[in-house]
Amino acid sequence: MYKLLRNPGHMELAMFAGIDPQSEGLARAKRLGIPTSYEGITAILDNPDIRIVFDATSAKAHVRHAKMLREAGKIAIDLTPAARGPYVVPPVNLGAHLDKDNVNLITCGGQATIPLVYAVRRVVPVQYAEIVSTVASRSAGPGTRQNIDEFTFTTAHGLEAIGGAERGKAIIILNPAEPPIIMRNTVYVIPAIEEYDEAAIVASVDQMVAEVQQYVPGYRLKDAPVFDRRRTPWGERTVMAMLLEVEGAGDFLPPYAGNLDIMTAAAWRVGELFAQHLLGIRQEVAA
Amino acid sequence: MRTLKPPRVTDTTLRDGSHAMRHQFTREQVRAIVSALDEAGVPVIEVTHGDGLGGSSIQYGFSGTSELELIEEAAKAAKRAKIAALLLPGIGTRKELAAAIERGITVVRIATQCTEADISEQHFGMAKDMGLETVGFLMMAHMRPPEFLAEQAALMESYGADCVYIVDSAGAMLPDDVRRRVAALKERLSIQVGFHAHNNLGLAIGNTLAAIEEGADQVDGCLRGLGAGAGNAPTELIAAVLDKMGLNPGLDVFKLMDAAEYIVAPIMPYQPIPDRDAITIGYAGVYSTFLLHARHIAAEFGLDPREILVELGRRQAVAGQEDWILDVALDIVRAKRAAGGVGDAREPAAIERPAD
Numbered sequence: 001m002y003k004l005l006r007n008p009g010h011m012e013l014a015m016f017a018g019i020d021p022q023s024e025g026l027a028r029a030k031r032l033g034i035p036t037s038y039e040g041i042t043a044i045l046d047n048p049d050i051r052i053v054f055d056a057t058s059a060k061a062h063v064r065h066a067k068m069l070r071e072a073g074k075i076a077i078d079l080t081p082a083a084r085g086p087y088v089v090p091p092v093n094l095g096a097h098l099d100k101d102n103v104n105l106i107t108c109g110g111q112a113t114i115p116l117v118y119a120v121r122r123v124v125p126v127q128y129a130e131i132v133s134t135v136a137s138r139s140a141g142p143g144t145r146q147n148i149d150e151f152t153f154t155t156a157h158g159l160e161a162i163g164g165a166e167r168g169k170a171i172i173i174l175n176p177a178e179p180p181i182i183m184r185n186t187v188y189v190i191p192a193i194e195e196y197d198e199a200a201i202v203a204s205v206d207q208m209v210a211e212v213q214q215y216v217p218g219y220r221l222k223d224a225p226v227f228d229r230r231r232t233p234w235g236e237r238t239v240m241a242m243l244l245e246v247e248g249a250g251d252f253l254p255p256y257a258g259n260l261d262i263m264t265a266a267a268w269r270v271g272e273l274f275a276q277h278l279l280g281i282r283q284e285v286a287a
Numbered sequence: 288m289r290t291l292k293p294p295r296v297t298d299t300t301l302r303d304g305s306h307a308m309r310h311q312f313t314r315e316q317v318r319a320i321v322s323a324l325d326e327a328g329v330p331v332i333e334v335t336h337g338d339g340l341g342g343s344s345i346q347y348g349f350s351g352t353s354e355l356e357l358i359e360e361a362a363k364a365a366k367r368a369k370i371a372a373l374l375l376p377g378i379g380t381r382k383e384l385a386a387a388i389e390r391g392i393t394v395v396r397i398a399t400q401c402t403e404a405d406i407s408e409q410h411f412g413m414a415k416d417m418g419l420e421t422v423g424f425l426m427m428a429h430m431r432p433p434e435f436l437a438e439q440a441a442l443m444e445s446y447g448a449d450c451v452y453i454v455d456s457a458g459a460m461l462p463d464d465v466r467r468r469v470a471a472l473k474e475r476l477s478i479q480v481g482f483h484a485h486n487n488l489g490l491a492i493g494n495t496l497a498a499i500e501e502g503a504d505q506v507d508g509c510l511r512g513l514g515a516g517a518g519n520a521p522t523e524l525i526a527a528v529l530d531k532m533g534l535n536p537g538l539d540v541f542k543l544m545d546a547a548e549y550i551v552a553p554i555m556p557y558q559p560i561p562d563r564d565a566i567t568i569g570y571a572g573v574y575s576t577f578l579l580h581a582r583h584i585a586a587e588f589g590l591d592p593r594e595i596l597v598e599l600g601r602r603q604a605v606a607g608q609e610d611w612i613l614d615v616a617l618d619i620v621r622a623k624r625a626a627g628g629v630g631d632a633r634e635p636a637a638i639e640r641p642a643d
Contacts, residue, residue: 128345130344130345130346132610134610134611137402137403145403145405145406146406146408146409147409148376148377148406148409149376149381149382149409149410151377152378152380153380169344171344171607173377173605173606173607173608174377174402174403174406175400175603175604175605175608176402176603177602177603178603181602184610184614186346186610186613186614188345190345222614222617226613230345231348231349232345232349233349239345241345241610241613243613243614243617
């Protein structure tokens, strides 16, 4: 919501809907002069001007919403793990899905790390990609906590399906330090071949970081990628390690919650490109 | 003074010891160790990658032999003992748990950072549905006070834990720290309470006794102390001490000594002891498994491992954050260069590891 208010792009925030009349979010939206509804999706379905819907409810609710939104001819951008539509990571594959009516944003860890795996993959085939997302305990809500397995399953699947790794593995760690830590991700990649141009990989990664920074300014590698020989199930191999930090824009959520920010920033980006597509504006995006 | 009762002893040589073995236990070693422990009357034997089910990874080290094969081997070798596995939500999932159940575990120990018990609900739920005995592990328990830990333990109890452990993952506790934490859980919970020690400050046996004196129902040991950091309380030593106290829960002390001496000692890559770096881990209060990773990276960048370990403690690194070791090392090198202190620090480009 705050990202849309700060920078509407080719969108206009037409409604903020929830189901709890007492919700703080609804009250806040109302104070900001945004039309609100506590009747959930009904009010959205009844409004023909609404073309794009960001669904940040729950996987269970989205399964129901997906069908209703499709029948109403609206585009759904799914921030839940429901995944009724294809996974999208804006700088990797969004261009291929602008004709779809439902796209899914995977997980925060996926949005942060898949671009880097793909950046390696476009230079060399990737045997294995493993990511470790460390987020501040305060930024992990009850939904994440009660469904932590879904984070690892979905992220690992995204590393394979969108990142292009033959095999993906995801680990999530909650760190309770005070003051809260900024979201950190370590991305390990084992290329499928031993002979390759390290400089070309590093250049591809740098380029990808710049692309993500267009919509997540606080997205940065802490160091140049580190190449290291390790014992692996495929023999002794070179492992590439990338240390990534994601600082939130602080639009509404605190800056340490980069995990939440990258989801909303990616959602904004996806919404904006859909809006441009609907308006017939030509764009250059990754296909 | 209250009447003490003999605690149940779980041996975790084949899980915590996996760290010191760099996760290279073989089927033959598992068979020999499980048979010996079973023969000596140890009732529960934990067999898993050091970082729990699904721990085989770049982050923690790949297993030489799949943990599921090792669990299967252990289940075959055990005549009386129950086979347990460790699971850290966020690393392992219900998928790996289901596979481990299929291979023969009947106990699962579900471990979270001591502040994050609420990520374990779905795993306890599944384990209880599958008829397993369940144990909760509150890791790095030195980082929070007793009352806080009791709240977290109560969450695990509400999810279906049969026992909750105070886990001194950093080997940072003094006996009084152990007493107050075990007492708080005993007071709060209606289920059993356990304690898992590390020997980084040389207190593994003393702390285990302190826990038993506060009424701990379960304690952990490893043959020859084979475990992360300076290792754990040696199982054979726990048995000998309990026997002298008149609290032997049915362990054959001499058979355990033989298992330690003739089966485990010959295969150990080194004897874990509170040496310089292990003491630092206990002193700084960081995860014991950081030991080998920090040594390798320190050697590569020309740093003292203590600099890295102390900084990890300052940053409040928690269980499983091995990736922060490289991060901290790079930060230290950068800071030293900026200060003109270390012109000769190597480029952070290639880390050579010993061919271990």
